[in-house]
Amino acid sequence: MEVISSLIRVTLPNYLKNLPVPASIMGIARLSGSEWLQLLPFVGMISLLSYVTYQAFRSKPPPKDSCVNLKIQKESSKVVNMVDIEELGDKVSYCRCWRSKKFPICDGSHNKHNEETGDNVGPLVLKRKEPLSATK
Structure with a gap:
């Protein structure tokens, strides 16, 4: 538990404080290759969290062929056929x-x-x- 506490209280804030975040939009173009490599894990983690959140909250359409009955008597709540x-x-x-x-x-x-x-x-x-x- 102490390792996790140290990670959250010390390591993560130090990592974030040392990130080369540009002061303006034009500053992004001036980042060096090593600065981009420093930003890569952070940007990757933010992208992953955004994707997972999007997948969790988006409305998912039903699978294309989830219904067995695709077109027969769709106006009825239940299809029943009786034969003598x-x-x-x-x-x-x-x-x-x-x-x-x-x-x-x-x-x-x-x-x-x-x-x-x-x-x-x-x-x-x-x-x-x-x-x-x-x-x-």
């Missing part, structure tokens, strides 16, 4: 990637999505054990 099980037929594929132009029915749009993103999403496939024609 009797109307399904023998087999139906439902979209799970939210990219289908025939949503909620899958149109294969997940293939392009998977190629672009490296994802592995596919449809939900519902099928009857026996075809509808055999049960009637």
